[in-house]
Amino acid sequence: MTTTAPAASSTESEQHGFRAHSDGGSAFIPVQTRSERFASVNVGDFPAVTGREPAWKYTPVSELSALIDGELDGSEYPFDAPAVAGVSVEWVGRDDARIGTAGTPENKAAANAWSGFEKALAITVTGEDAKTFRLIRSELGGNARAAHTIIEAKPHSRALLILDNTGAANLTENIELIIGDGAELTVVSVQQWDNTAHHLAEHFAEIGRDAKLKHFAVTLGGKIVRVNPSSHLGAQGADIEALGVYFADAHQHLEQHVYVDHDAPHTRSRVTYKGALQGEGAHTVWIGDVLIRQSGNGTDSYEENRNLVLSEGTRADSVPNLEIETGDIAGAGHASATGRFDDEQLFYLMARGINEVDARRLVVHGFLIEIVQRIGDSELEARIEQVIEDELAAGAA
Incomplete structure (x- = not known):
């Protein structure tokens, strides 16, 4: 057109x-094409946001002006990070050589965060032994804040990193993930903010040769939350598994834009996001962009998004996009579906003596837990399952 x-x-x-x-x-x-979007680290390079831009057309931008173009607090913030052998945490200056190596902002809020942070929080993973590290942020407060995080997995290192977000927040941030050759890293970003929280996050991943990144976005709380993971597979054999689970309640806006850029031979990606919605005004947005460049010979890619609608008055926007610039691929595809309960499943359970409320709970639980159980941390999995149970119970009350 x-x-x-x-x-x-x-x-x-x-x-x-x-x-x-x-x-x-x-x-x-x-x-x-997704790769042609304008990008800059300087907030002044972006025009005013109107809500008609591709990056913002589903978002209630009128409620986010403080984060998009307002003055931000970019100072160090409190966090809790229990010590784990093979994982270091430190504040680094804006001149750190790793800053900017994984990606560049494509929207004004991300550029505002980039322009506004004073120091970046750097998490460095070393060692081939498996380990679990938790970064807990629960005291960010309600002032508009900018943040920048670097996560570097050294070559052949292995770890599970949990970024646990709770409490009040009014935050725009960029997170860079640098995955060294042969490394295997799992990153789980948990958004369980207070009901009034606003959170805009861009996650940029640069994945090395034969390296594997498993990225989870778990969004269960907050008034407006956007978590946008972008992965660049720029080395042969790079692998990304991007997974997400979200549960939107009344007047909650949960959004995610996933981008996978296959830019090297024999790379692989799997994108699977599942969400549930209940309550008047609950709104979820999922946009999945996969680009297979001419340099991406032998790519194997698939993305899907599934949404389960639990009540009237909700809205789920789901937009999968696939661009292929070479005919030499192993496979590529996408799928999207939004629907209500499967009546046959409910009938099957109720015919065996299970009441309707419990039957609905079991159906939703099974729908979402398939993603949760792939995290690999039993404590976190149990906590997420309980939050989902509590959400369902509140909806049935």
């Missing part, structure tokens, strides 16, 4: 999601 627009400078047109025709004419076409 061709969209005409008044003449504008090249920079301005690209920032607004348009690119000039190659013939130099005055007509413009929308940016139609």
Whole structure:
């Protein structure tokens, strides 16, 4: 589709999601490939956000002005991180060489966070032995805040990292994941914020040769929460498994934009997100972009999103996108589905003496727990299962 627009400078047109025709004419076409989006670490390079931009069109931007273009507190914040052998945590300056190696902001809120942080929190993983590390943030408060985190897995290291977020928050942040050659890292980002919290997060991953990243986004609390994981598979054999589970209650907005960039031969990706919605005004957004470049020969990729609607008055937006620039791939596909309870499942359970409330609970539990049980930490899995049970019980009350 061709969209005409008044003449504008090249920079301005690209920032607004348009690119000039190659013939130099005055007509413009929308940016139609995910890799062509404008990106910058400077908030001043982005125009004002209107809510019509591709990155914001599903988001209640009027409630997020403080994070998108307001003044932010970028100072160090309190956290709890029990010591684990093979994992170090430290604050580093903006001149740290790792900053900016995994990605660049593509929206104004992320650029505002990048422009506004004073020091980055660096988590470094070493050693081939398996280990579990927890970073707990529960005292961020309600002031508008910027944050930047670097997670580096050294070559051939292994770890499970849990980023546990609770309490009040008004936060925009960038998290960079640098996965060294042959490393195996699992990162679980848990958003269990208070009901009034606003949280905008961009997760950028650069995955090395024959390295594997398993990334979980678990969103169970907060008023407006956007967690957008982007993975660049720029070395042969790089592997990403991106998983997500979310539960939206009344007047809760939970959003995730997942981007996988296959930019090297014989890379693999699997994206699986599942969510449930209940209550008037519950809204979830899932956008999945997979790009297989000409350099991505032998790529094996699949993405899917499933949503279970539990009550009237909810809305689930689900948009899978797949771009393929080479014919030499092992496989690629996507799927999306949003629906209500399976009546046959309910009938089967109720016919065996289970009341309707318990039958509905069992169906939802089975739908979501398939993702939760892949985390690999029994304590966290049990906690998430209990939160889901509590959500269901509250909805049935």
